[in-house]
Amino acid sequence: MITLRGLTKRYGDVLAVDSLDLEVRPGRVTGFLGPNGAGKSTTMRMVLGLDHPTSGRALVGGRPYRELDRPLHHVGAVLDARAVHPGRSGRAHLLTLARTHRIPDRRVDEVLEQVGLEGAARRRAGTFSLGMSQRLGIAAALLGDPGVLLFDEPVNGLDPDGVRWIRELMRELAGQGRTVFVSSHLMSEMQLTADHLVVIGRGRLITDAPLAEVLAHSAWTAVVVRSPHPEDLVAALEAEGAGVERPGPTELVVTGLGMERVGELAHRAGVVVHELRTRDASLEQAYRELTENAVQYTARNGGGR
Numbered sequence: 480m481i482t483l484r485g486l487t488k489r490y491g492d493v494l495a496v497d498s499l500d501l502e503v504r505p506g507r508v509t510g511f512l513g514p515n516g517a518g519k520s521t522t523m524r525m526v527l528g529l530d531h532p533t534s535g536r537a538l539v540g541g542r543p544y545r546e547l548d549r550p551l552h553h554v555g556a557v558l559d560a561r562a563v564h565p566g567r568s569g570r571a572h573l574l575t576l577a578r579t580h581r582i583p584d585r586r587v588d589e590v591l592e593q594v595g596l597e598g599a600a601r602r603r604a605g606t607f608s609l610g611m612s613q614r615l616g617i618a619a620a621l622l623g624d625p626g627v628l629l630f631d632e633p634v635n636g637l638d639p640d641g642v643r644w645i646r647e648l649m650r651e652l653a654g655q656g657r658t659v660f661v662s663s664h665l666m667s668e669m670q671l672t673a674d675h676l677v678v679i680g681r682g683r684l685i686t687d688a689p690l691a692e693v694l695a696h697s698a699w700t701a702v703v704v705r706s707p708h709p710e711d712l713v714a715a716l717e718a719e720g721a722g723v724e725r726p727g728p729t730e731l732v733v734t735g736l737g738m739e740r741v742g743e744l745a746h747r748a749g750v751v752v753h754e755l756r757t758r759d760a761s762l763e764q765a766y767r768e769l770t771e772n773a774v775q776y777t778a779r780n781g782g783g784r
């Protein structure tokens with residue numbers, strides 16, 4: 480578990496992270512979203528003890544990173560997959576890391592196999608493709624078998640196979656009961672990977688909710704009714720508090736009621752229905768609504784930091 484308590488980071492005039500309170504829980508993939516400059520990397524760096532909070536705390540398993548005994552056993556991270564000495568082989572890189580953390584050499588071969596790099600492990604890391612570098616970074620993160628894993632933009636620049644591999648690995652790691660915290664700008668990918676979402680904007684928390692809840696709250700989520708006489712249904716829908724739009728003469732778009740209830744009301748009103756379906760929001764749409772509202776909120780309240 481990762482716990483943030485009033486976590487704040489100021490760089491000169493820039494408030495990069497602003498009083499974040501958050502618990503990132505085990506057993507699920509938590510997507511960490513926000514526009515460029517929202518403070519995601521800074522937050523992750525503070526969790527990993529690479530940056531000191533201006534105030535507040537970032538805890539891993541209840542303790543600050545610097546107080547962890549043998550930190551690789553508690554938390555693994557991939558922040559920049561290219562941050563490996565290019566002249567060293569992938570295996571040598573991992574062996575050095577293992578030995579400085581009192582991890583047995585055989586664990587290096589285990590993680591190389593886990594990430595599918597056993598064949599390339601003796602090649603110089605400088606010759607690795609981006610996908611291979613990403614796998615090597617993940618192998619390093621897994622070396623200590625940690626319960627908490629952080630990934631900053633792990634699928635950027637990867638081909639579809641690489642993207643799918645990372646998605647499946649994250650789901651597997653979460654399925655093993657680990658805490659998986661992953662930042663990304665790729666909404667379609669996050670929609671497939673994450674169980675839970677944390678959205679920040681200008682360093683502040685905007686949303687901390689299950690993916691399904693974020694999608695359900697989108698204005699795009701609706702029930703579409705096609706009927707030769709939709710006007711006969713409008714009053715019944717509105718009486719139940721639904722929002723009703725009529726984009727065409729035979730179509731209604733209903734928000735605030737489930738599809739079953741809309742069907743029941745149509746039946747009760749004796750309205751012939753030719754089509755009844757849900758219109759599902761994509762995470763991209765839901766995310767845009769959330770972050771646009773946050774920008775408006777900040778502007779209204781004289782923010783503009």
Ligand SMILES: Nc1ncnc2c1ncn2[C@@H]1O[C@H](COP(=O)(O)OP(=O)(O)OP(=O)(O)O)[C@@H](O)[C@H]1O
Nearest residue numbers: 490493494495513514515516517518519520521522
């Ligand atoms: N070392 C630093 N010195 C000064 N300002 C910094 C430093 N690191 C980050 N910042 C500023 O803090 C803010 C948050 O940056 P951060 O990199 O954490 O955002 P991010 O959400 O990770 O963005 P991106 O999606 O672009 O990676 C930005 O305004 C950035 O310019």
